[in-house]
Amino acid sequence: MECQIEFYLHHICVLCVYFFGVALHSVGFYLAWAGLVEVTNIPLSGISILGRLDMKKNPLYILNGVGLYVSYVLTRIISLAAALLGLFFDMYTQPGKTWLVCNRLHISFSVFACIIVYGMSAFWFGKIHNGLMKHINGKDTRKGAVLDKLTVPSKPKEA
Numbered sequence: 001m002e003c004q005i006e007f008y009l010h011h012i013c014v015l016c017v018y019f020f021g022v023a024l025h026s027v028g029f030y031l032a033w034a035g036l037v038e039v040t041n042i043p044l045s046g047i048s049i050l051g052r053l054d055m056k057k058n059p060l061y062i063l064n065g066v067g068l069y070v071s072y073v074l075t076r077i078i079s080l081a082a083a084l085l086g087l088f089f090d091m092y093t094q095p096g097k098t099w100l101v102c103n104r105l106h107i108s109f110s111v112f113a114c115i116i117v118y119g120m121s122a123f124w125f126g127k128i129h130n131g132l133m134k135h136i137n138g139k140d141t142r143k144g145a146v147l148d149k150l151t152v153p154s155k156p157k158e159a
Helices: 005-024 028-052 059-093 104-137 146-151
Strands: none
Touching: 005 028, 005 104, 028 059, 028 104, 059 104
16 A cells, blocks of 8 residues: 555644644643544544455445545534634634643644645545445446555556
């Protein structure tokens, strides 16, 4: 499986945000809220395992795909945006409890990281949507979805 550099970079970036959030006692509530996006790893793991076992036609594969779709919408598209808007609202209405007492560089980096993760999530949601629709509609399930190409290693071609 090939992982592109942006996957590694965004994980390093997010780990730094969480590490400094804990170390500086800075915007922990919003970081915990934003961390809910990791719920999507549960159905994604199911998709990966079933794909590696060559069980893409199994009903559990579709069920995990639906689970990924729903969890993605709830935690990465809606909840992450709400967490970011909540932080902005608190920074504007209660600067004495957020912007003025927390490390400004950390808050700025946290906002930047959330925007990057949100952008990546929105991009990948399109691929998840297309992949789920292919499997539900029975189109090209032999090859699998775009998501499969990232989570399931391809079989070596015989010479």
